Amino acid sequence: MLRQTDLENGKEKIAVVGLGYVGLPLATLMARKYNVLGFDINSTRISELKKNIDRTREVDAEILKVSNIRFTNIAKEVSNCRLIIVTVPTPIDRHRTPDLRPVEGASELIGQHLGKGAVVVYESTVYPGVTEDICVPILEKESRLSWKKDFNVGYSPERINPGDKKHTIDKIKKVVSGDTPEVADFLAQVYSSVITAGIHITSNIKTAEAAKVIENTQRDLNIALMNELSVIFNKIKIDTREVLEAAGTKWNFLRFEPGLVGGHCIGVDPYYLTSKAESLGYHPQIILAGRRINDNMGKYVATNTLKMLIKQGKTVKGSKVLILGFTFKEDISDIRNTKVIDIYNELIEYDVAAYIHDPYAYEDEVRDMFNLELIQNMKDYRPYDAIILAVKHRYYVKELGFEEIRGLANGDTPILIDVKGFYSRKEADKMAFPYWRL
Numbered sequence: 509m510l511r512q513t514d515l516e517n518g519k520e521k522i523a524v525v526g527l528g529y530v531g532l533p534l535a536t537l538m539a540r541k542y543n544v545l546g547f548d549i550n551s552t553r554i555s556e557l558k559k560n561i562d563r564t565r566e567v568d569a570e571i572l573k574v575s576n577i578r579f580t581n582i583a584k585e586v587s588n589c590r591l592i593i594v595t596v597p598t599p600i601d602r603h604r605t606p607d608l609r610p611v612e613g614a615s616e617l618i619g620q621h622l623g624k625g626a627v628v629v630y631e632s633t634v635y636p637g638v639t640e641d642i643c644v645p646i647l648e649k650e651s652r653l654s655w656k657k658d659f660n661v662g663y664s665p666e667r668i669n670p671g672d673k674k675h676t677i678d679k680i681k682k683v684v685s686g687d688t689p690e691v692a693d694f695l696a697q698v699y700s701s702v703i704t705a706g707i708h709i710t711s712n713i714k715t716a717e718a719a720k721v722i723e724n725t726q727r728d729l730n731i732a733l734m735n736e737l738s739v740i741f742n743k744i745k746i747d748t749r750e751v752l753e754a755a756g757t758k759w760n761f762l763r764f765e766p767g768l769v770g771g772h773c774i775g776v777d778p779y780y781l782t783s784k785a786e787s788l789g790y791h792p793q794i795i796l797a798g799r800r801i802n803d804n805m806g807k808y809v810a811t812n813t814l815k816m817l818i819k820q821g822k823t824v825k826g827s828k829v830l831i832l833g834f835t836f837k838e839d840i841s842d843i844r845n846t847k848v849i850d851i852y853n854e855l856i857e858y859d860v861a862a863y864i865h866d867p868y869a870y871e872d873e874v875r876d877m878f879n880l881e882l883i884q885n886m887k888d889y890r891p892y893d894a895i896i897l898a899v900k901h902r903y904y905v906k907e908l909g910f911e912e913i914r915g916l917a918n919g920d921t922p923i924l925i926d927v928k929g930f931y932s933r934k935e936a937d938k939m940a941f942p943y944w945r946l
Contacts, residue, residue, distance in 0.1 A: 509660075509690060510590050510627055512697045515542045523547055523589035525614050527557065527579070529564050529772075529842065530631060530666040531595035533677045536567050537702050538593075539577045545589055546579045549617075554581045563870065565841055566670065587621035591629070591698065594618070595666060597772060598632045599844070600779050606635065608642065615643045619650025622659055627691060629662040633777050635721060635784035636714040639663045640687070655687070662686040662695045663713045665720030670771075671840040681705045685716035724777040725795055730764040731774070732798035735805050738766040738946045742812070748946060749929045766946040767928065768809075768847035768898070769802040770836035775845050805946075806850025809927055812944055813851075813894055814858060816923045820942050822893050825859040830892040830916060832908070833899020834866040834874060834882065838928075841868045848898045849878055863889050867903045890916050894923035900930050910939050 514520040524535040527548040535546045548554055556563060557579045560572040578585075586592060596610040611632050618628060628647060630639050644655050653659050664684045669675055682699045684707055686692030696707045710716045738748040748766060755761050769775045778799055782792045817824050836846040848864070855862040863883050866874075874880050883889065895913055897904060910931070914921055924936060926945035936943035 510625055518543050520590040521545055521588055523586050523592045525592060525594050526596035527553060529566055529670050530668045532562060533566050533668060534595060535577050536571055536575050537677055539575045541702055544577045545585060546577045547586055549581055551581045554579050583617050584621055586618060587623055590626045592618055592626060594630045594632060596632055598634055600776050604779050606780050606783050612646060615646040616650050619647040622647060622651040622653060624658045626659045627662060629664055629695060631664055631666040633720055634717055635780040636717040639713050660687050660691045662691055663716045664695060665716060670842055678703050679705050681708055683708045683716050683719055685710045685713045721777050721781045724774045725781055728769060728774050728778050729798040730762060731769055732801040734764045734766040735801050747933060768805055770845045770847040772844045806847040807854045810851045810854030813896060813925050816942055816944055817894060820923060826861060827893040828861045828889060829855055829894045831862060831864045831896045831898050832904055833901055834864050834869045835899055838900045839902055841870055843869050843873055843877060868901055886916060891918040891920060892916050892922050894925060896925040897930060898927050900928040
């Protein structure tokens with residue numbers, strides 16, 4: 509069986525398959541102690557990484573420069589590695605059902621280059637059973653090797669929080685599991701050698717898979733509760749944030765806030781669990797109810813923007829609205845499953861002239877994924893009738909005070925829609941801003 513000492517002395521190598529927001533930070537962490545091969549099917553991505561460019565902005569160029577990772581998109585090089593870690597995305601399709609093609613494709617590729625004695629570890633978020641029931645048969649078919657005889661598998665869910673420079677990968681406790689106790693112990697040794705936060709070993713792979721998928725499901729439901737409360741309090745005409753501040757003075761009140769829930773984790777993972785449940789004949793109610801609430805919040809923000817325009821005597825058709833931020837969360841470039849697009853699409857339905865600005869998103873990615881053009885200069889299309897702060901990027905926090913926002917309306921006072929609750933309502937009222945927030 510593969511041993512940690514074989515990795516430490518360089519006799520065996522580690523391959524990280526998939527070099528996105530999860531894979532690259534993991535590869536650079538592992539490379540501090542082991543020989544690491546970084547594989548990705550995207551040749552452009554590999555070319556950029558070889559030039560020390562990480563377009564996800566998760567890993568600094570200085571770290572890439574000193575790292576000994578060998579980046580490649582040549583699949584056969586994976587055959588030289590005995591520990592293979594899979595970190596490909598697991599999205600949902602347009603019907604909101606799990607899209608396992610990336611993890612299945614990765615399994616096919618690995619299987620074609622799998623050697624005896626190898627251990628394949630999956631970190632991608634999946635529902636319980638995917639590793640053993642879907643991935644293992646693919647590995648066996650492609651490699652013509654036998655599971656638990658010629659190779660082993662494990663599951664260790666990723667816990668990366670994109671853009672978070674405090675809770676980095678090495679500071680987050682790692683859950684590990686294996687198809688045998690020996691494999692689980694081996695993986696615990698490898699991961700614990702680079703992760704200082706500690707290791708938690710589960711008794712089986714399905715438990716680890718389930719633990720991952722409920723982490724984000726729980727968070728999704730808590731945010732959904734805040735969003736529903738925000739809708740209710742808006743009808744009562746009281747400020748949600750003020751209510752939460754008051755409730756938060758109790759020691760055991762959970763501090764969640766209303767907001768847009770997008771991205772490749774919280775807005776996606778619950779559907780993996782509900783899909784599995786429905787395949788077993790159980791229709792989840794609470795989880796799907798939370799998803800419906802959160803999926804509707806972009807449209808809800810847009811609807812209240814339209815109401816504010818009408819209330820201020822503006823003609824909706826032809827009104828100019830500036831949307832600040834397009835990524836799914838602050839200070840990152842990731843636009844996958846962003847809910848800001850729902851705000852934009854709803855405004856366009858009412859013939860509003862909507863413009864989107866985001867200093868972190870890549871223009872080519874926005875163009876390719878959404879067929880939209882970001883504006884480069886916020887002042888180019890002023891005066892705006894309304895401004896929506898959709899994503900609280902540091903750039904906006906530093907650059908856009910009330911006077912700067914007023915300048916985007918040529919000295920007038922535009923409607924301010926504060927999705928993230930960044931601005932003070934009292935200050936907004938004091939400066940006569942028509943103001944609304946979740």
